Amino acid sequence: MLPENKMFEHRIVTAKCNAVDARSIESYKALGGYQALRRALQSQPADVVNQIKRSGLKGRGGAGFSTGLKLESVNRLDACPKYLVCNADEGEPGNFKDRYLMEHDPHQLLEGMIIGAYAAGATRGYIYIRGEYDQARDLMELAVKEAKAGHLLGNQISGTDFSFEVDILSGAGAYICGEEFALIESIEGKAGRPRNKPPYPTLSGVNNKPTVISNVETISNIPYIVLNGPDAFTAVGTPSSTGTRLVSLSGNVKKPGVYEVPFGTRIRDIVFSLGGGVPDERAIRMVQIGGASGPCIPPNLLDLKMDYAEFACQGLSMGSGAVIVIDERFDILDIVRLNMRFFKHESCGKCTPCREGIRQILRLLFKFKNGSALESDLELLQTLCHVMIRTSFCGLGQAAPTAVLSTIRYFRDEYIKGINNLNLTA
Numbered sequence: 488m489l490p491e492n493k494m495f496e497h498r499i500v501t502a503k504c505n506a507v508d509a510r511s512i513e514s515y516k517a518l519g520g521y522q523a524l525r526r527a528l529q530s531q532p533a534d535v536v537n538q539i540k541r542s543g544l545k546g547r548g549g550a551g552f553s554t555g556l557k558l559e560s561v562n563r564l565d566a567c568p569k570y571l572v573c574n575a576d577e578g579e580p581g582n583f584k585d586r587y588l589m590e591h592d593p594h595q596l597l598e599g600m601i602i603g604a605y606a607a608g609a610t611r612g613y614i615y616i617r618g619e620y621d622q623a624r625d626l627m628e629l630a631v632k633e634a635k636a637g638h639l640l641g642n643q644i645s646g647t648d649f650s651f652e653v654d655i656l657s658g659a660g661a662y663i664c665g666e667e668f669a670l671i672e673s674i675e676g677k678a679g680r681p682r683n684k685p686p687y688p689t690l691s692g693v694n695n696k697p698t699v700i701s702n703v704e705t706i707s708n709i710p711y712i713v714l715n716g717p718d719a720f721t722a723v724g725t726p727s728s729t730g731t732r733l734v735s736l737s738g739n740v741k742k743p744g745v746y747e748v749p750f751g752t753r754i755r756d757i758v759f760s761l762g763g764g765v766p767d768e769r770a771i772r773m774v775q776i777g778g779a780s781g782p783c784i785p786p787n788l789l790d791l792k793m794d795y796a797e798f799a800c801q802g803l804s805m806g807s808g809a810v811i812v813i814d815e816r817f818d819i820l821d822i823v824r825l826n827m828r829f830f831k832h833e834s835c836g837k838c839t840p841c842r843e844g845i846r847q848i849l850r851l852l853f854k855f856k857n858g859s860a861l862e863s864d865l866e867l868l869q870t871l872c873h874v875m876i877r878t879s880f881c882g883l884g885q886a887a888p889t890a891v892l893s894t895i896r897y898f899r900d901e902y903i904k905g906i907n908n909l910n911l912t913a
C-alpha cells in the first residue's frame with residue numbers, strides 16, 4: 488500500500504494493513520486486534536446491534552442497505568441455526584478492494600464476522616470467496632485456524648456461551664454467484680441461481696433459516712465501530728454516508744490501487760490527487776463508477792462526491808466502489824459494448840428480459856457502432872433498457888443496462904453519429 492495521503496485518505500478498515508502480518512494472529516492482537524470482540528462479548532447482542540445501527544454503517548457490496556437493520560432483523564427471529572455469510576465473491580469488473588482486505592488484514596474480517604454473528608445470534612458462518620483468490624482463501628483459512636486455536640472461534644468462544652463456526656467456500660467463476668440468493672443456493676450445493684424476493688435472506692436464507700449476508704468491507708468495519716463507538720464512525724463521512732469508502736481505482740491512471748477515502752470525497756480528488764491523473768496528461772473521456780454495472784460519467788461531473796445522497800440526486804448508483812478511468816483514446820461505444828458482452832456471458836439465462844434483452848442491446852449497439860442505426864433505434868434501445876430494469880428477475884439484469892443509459896444521457900452525440908452513417912467501421 489502506498490503511504491497515506493492525509494489530505495484525502497482516512498484509514499479505518501485499512502488502518503492496520505501496512506503494519507500487520509497477515510499470517511499471524513499475534514501480530515493482529517499486538518495492534519489491538521480482538522479487543523472489539525472482547526468488548527462485544529461483555530455486552531448484550533442487542534446493544535451491539537444498536538451500536539452498529541447508530542453508526543449508520545451501510546452495505547459496501549452495492550445496495551447500500553443498513554447493516555444494523557439486517558443484524559436486528561435476524562437477532563429478533565427465533566430460529567436455529569441462524570447464519571452469517573460473508574460475500575467475498577467480488578466478481579464485479581474493476582473491483583479488487585475485498586481481495587486487498589483479505590490479503591492484508593484477514594483477522595479484522597474474521598473478528599467482524601464473529602461480532603456480527605454474536606449480534607445476530609448466528610452460530611454458523613460462511614466466507615464465500617471468489618475462486619481465483621487463492622491467496623485470500625489461504626490467508627482466511629489460516630486466520631480461522633489460528634482463531635480456533637485461541638478459542639476466539641468455535642465452541643464457547645472465550646469461555647462464554649456463544650459458539651460460532653466458520654467454513655470457507657470457493658466460487659467457481661460465476662459473477663451471478665455474488666448475488667445474495669445465487670450465493671446462498673451455491674452454498675447449499677445447488678447451481679447459483681437467484682430466488683424470488685421477498686422473503687429476503689434475513690427471514691429465509693441458507694437452508695431457509697434467517698441469514699445475514701454482508702460484504703467483506705462492510706464486515707471489516709464492525710470491529711472499529713464496536714471498539715471506538717458509533718460516534719467516532721459518524722464523525723467521518725457525510726450525514727447520509729458515514730465512515731469511509733474503499734475505492735478500487737483502475738484504468739488510465741498513473742497510480743491505480745486501493746484507496747480508503749471518507750465519504751464525501753470528490754471523484755476528481757480520487758483520480759488526480761490519489762491516482763496521479765492520466766498518463767501523458769491525456770484527457771479523460773469518461774469515468775465508470777462501481778464497475779461494469781455502474782454509470783459512466785463525463786469529465787464535467789468529476790466534482791461529484793462519493794455520497795449515497797449526492798449520487799441519488801443525480802439518479803446514479805455508487806455500486807461497490809470501483810472508479811475506472813477511460814482516457815480520450817477510447818471510444819465510448821466500444822466500452823459500452825465490452826460491458827454488455829460481459830453481461831451476456833454472465834447472465835444465468837433464467838429470465839427472458841435479461842437473457843434476450845442483453846443480446847438485443849448488443850445488436851443495436853453494433854448498429855450504432857457501424858453507422859447503420861436508424862433514428863428509431865435510439866428510442867428502441869432506451870425502451871429495451873427500461874424494460875430490462877423493470878422486469879429482470881435479479882440485480883444482474885436490472886443493472887446491466889446502466890452503462891448504456893448513462894452514456895445515452897451524457898454522450899448522446901456518440902449515438903447520433905451512428906445513425907444513417909454507414910461510412911464508419913465497426
Ligand SMILES: Cc1cc2nc3c(=O)[nH]c(=O)nc-3n(C[C@H](O)[C@H](O)[C@H](O)COP(=O)(O)O)c2cc1C
Pocket residue numbers: 545546547548549550551552574575576577578579662663664665666667668700701702703705706881882883
Ligand atoms: C449480479 C450481482 C453480483 C453481486 N456481486 C457481489 C459481490 O461480488 N460481492 C458483494 O458483496 N455483493 C455482491 N452483490 C450484492 C449482494 O447481492 C448483496 O447485496 C451484498 O452481498 C450484501 O452485502 P452488503 O449489505 O454488505 O452490501 C451482487 C449483486 C448482484 C445482483
Ligand code: SF4
Pocket residue numbers: 663681833834835836837838839841842879880881882883884885
Ligand atoms: S436477471 Fe439475468 S442473471 Fe438474473 S435471473 Fe434473470 S437471467 Fe439470470
